[in-house]
Amino acid sequence: MSVNINVKSDIEIAQDATIKPIIEVAEKIGLTNDDLELYGKYKAKLSSETLKKLETEKSGKVILVTAINPTPAGEGKSTVTVGLGDALHQLGKKVMIAMREPSLGPTMGIKGGATGGGYAQVLPMEDINLHFTGDLHAITTANNALAALIDNHLQQGNELNIDQRRIVWKRAVDLNDRALRKVIIGLGGPIQGVPREDGFDITVASEIMAVLCLANDLKDLKLRLSRMVVAYNFKKEPVTVGDLGVEGALALLLKDAVKPNLVQTIEHTPALIHGGPFANIAHGCNSVIATKTASKLADYVITEAGFGADLGAEKFLHIKGRSAGIKPEAVVIVATIRALKMHGGVPKTELGQENSNALTAGFTNLKKHVETIKSFGLPLIVAINKFVADTDLEVETLLSLCEKEEIPVALTEVWEKGGKGGLALAEKVLNEIENNQMDFNPLYDLSDSIENKIRTVVQNVYGGKDVEFSSKAQKQLKDFESFGWGSLPVCMAKTQYSLSDDPSKLGRPTDFVVHVRELKPSIGAGFIVALTGDVMTMPGLPKSPAALKMDVDEEGNAIGLF
């Protein structure tokens, strides 16, 4: 049964919405025309002078939005992020939203935007979902310029004695392109370069994306770029961007990309959308600059971290928050009844049928994430993102499951009603912030060994039994400690679909072992990536890519974009 027959699509709602000139939105948060670098009438970057000026302002409160493990049924984390911002806006609070910018990979591949949905969207959604202000293109270009400079260094005499079998810097495209995962380059004879194995990642997994998202400013960005390890020499010592002497050129390519982008929601709540690492193969949070700037301009900042709390939120708290000194005052965990039913064993085709038993079974997934956030010492609120097909019995079941566990919970209907549908959630959030004493503590110390940091995340965040390292990873553990990288946090690359590293294990799996097949140094970003299971840093396109339905009319209006 579908009750959505006459419901407008996200793009139709977005195209019908009234959008204000961004300068008007900026004025409400105390910015003037001089603070903005306009990209059309509805998008702007904040100028470097403005960013500098704001640094000394006092900071507002940060609210982190996370979710249960995603399923094909949809959770709507971005939608709730936007809706909660709009709700606080309606309550008269000075509020800003800080979100990630979308990658064209999923946009061209699978239907599903990163700009919220229904009446809780950021605008202009077509632009944001396409090229936006070019940040991802600048990152792709810097990533690939570095790759070209490395291969040119090999070709022109290889002064740094780079071992071409040990180049770890990969090329990137902001697309889903599985055929580029493993390639051989430099073929065709001596004037075509040095043949070697290589591979492409999707841009969101590039270390440059992480560096841009974790940098405090352009100066810090350049420093971090110079520290990035690109290869090892024949003595097996790391070779960095600084050794190549090209951090200046890379920073130059990123000088505009490092500035956050101001847009608005359908209800004209200001939003900074900046940086877009995925949470399964990268650290999954919008830029530090966006979150901090938003906190200088508003009393409340709603920010999201990617996928479930096992990925985005864990990394927000252990990586982004720790490095930037940002502590959320409250965490919102988004769940849907449909998704919990899938975690409870219902196949996607049967989600239309009432099934409170499956809901109860799937609740264990939500419960694990609640426990995790509690273990960080943070106040939390569960947001039930209500779908029209949810039955009263199911809603009652989920509410009482939460109440039994004394979990603060609110129903939200922001997709259908915009900010109004998020007022209950907003009030609970304000209440939690006011009444709870925050006692934030990370789950591991930076001084722990890399191995133990990974183990802590596996056991305490995923609920696994242990972690197993491949022989390659075991060797890397030793090498990395010897290079002095032992005190960096870890960035887990893991499937988003399960708490384990096996995407088929839904709900709350137990007794599982997580397999680390390889480690990757991200010394510029400041973390060690641990690749688990079969997770891939370059997605593929599905049988019928979303691109097949896309079009543009003669006036330049997008068609079929969500």
Added chain:
Amino acid sequence: MSVNINVKSDIEIAQDATIKPIIEVAEKIGLTNDDLELYGKYKAKLSSETLKKLETEKSGKVILVTAINPTPAGEGKSTVTVGLGDALHQLGKKVMIAMREPSLGPTMGIKGGATGGGYAQVLPMEDINLHFTGDLHAITTANNALAALIDNHLQQGNELNIDQRRIVWKRAVDLNDRALRKVIIGLGGPIQGVPREDGFDITVASEIMAVLCLANDLKDLKLRLSRMVVAYNFKKEPVTVGDLGVEGALALLLKDAVKPNLVQTIEHTPALIHGGPFANIAHGCNSVIATKTASKLADYVITEAGFGADLGAEKFLHIKGRSAGIKPEAVVIVATIRALKMHGGVPKTELGQENSNALTAGFTNLKKHVETIKSFGLPLIVAINKFVADTDLEVETLLSLCEKEEIPVALTEVWEKGGKGGLALAEKVLNEIENNQMDFNPLYDLSDSIENKIRTVVQNVYGGKDVEFSSKAQKQLKDFESFGWGSLPVCMAKTQYSLSDDPSKLGRPTDFVVHVRELKPSIGAGFIVALTGDVMTMPGLPKSPAALKMDVDEEGNAIGLF
């Protein structure tokens, strides 16, 4: 001897120049804020409504700027284009400049901008030379999205029976990256795609760049995209973008890139900078939309075509002009004394020494281009782009060589003096337009065979004896005629350094044979590319790339960018 010790660099001059808000520049040509989509304060795209509105206006006169074959000594074609525009502006004419946008490949590789030089530059030069308004990134993305969709088609069952050995669509990066010329992709087993040979072109050589530059509007763009041939099936029939059904998605990715970009010169003359195919490996002209739009907004449009008249101008006249119905009223051929001396046999290190004998010997190169433009029936003026080190004797020698041949000639000093240094040239150009009856005729008919069209260009434009086709190219000649592509114009891919296909043959070589090694169908662009000699569609980086000297300060100011 160098007399340039205290001369400011191009970027210093650009950074010291006073730039006006682009809206003020737009107002002078009758545009308002509503016609513009701002990209910061100093760049704007013209809206689709404005482009549509202008279509019915009457057209101004187009002046084409071309040059002798380039040498490492420099010619300054872009500089003269800008300076001539500024000079006409000073003379009170309603004038616009239409130019190509730079590629990051040469920017990161070799010192030398595409935004003019000295006091004849377009601003903001840093932005234009870096990401500008993102057009090239949009083209790269569309190019690579198509590639990913082709490989995904193979992977998902290959309904169109594409022969993976006969995929002609290559991937692209807007960088010089020789290691990507020949690659093998799809390695790693069945879930990583279908292994096959592939290669990357620089973005400016992508057919999508040509399509964007030759399209009349967004509708025409989509039609052209759908006609692009990407592969052949197992029956050796062409497979197009239309067969894949993705022209809508590609057009969507290009919906903003198709709009021309408005900027200004140092003297605030309005300029449209749009599209950037190289003239050696592509058709070498800015977009039809930019040239036509400029001609609707101004009485005089100064536009350039890449490299020497054997490449850019020939393609302007046979491809762009013919397809769009644009005929230049006059052609300016830029030459420098230094470059002619190199054509006369002087090595670069000895260019500082007076040598009017070498100048006289090298004059043959200029003379050939003059003859070519005359053979098209067009009025022409030689512009001697004066360098401070040119001696009086050398200047006198060149002037009298031109006068003896009855070639209209003017000295220009636009690098040093801006528009004022181009007044003499501007007056000669106006005079030629007024007094000469234009009798434009292309050198070949579209109904000629592909083979004969190529032969005509080789004999009549290059001055060669004949053309030789590889066995592959011979087979392609037959196939292409059988596919019905015989009536398309040809786009020669040839070294820019020589009239022949051998870059070492300077001056005016004779009795040479041009070797066509391969043909490439560009059915969306509407031409057949003939690859001659060793010309490559992906450049390499030099021993010491320009990137090594680039930097950015904490305020975001570019350093070392020319």
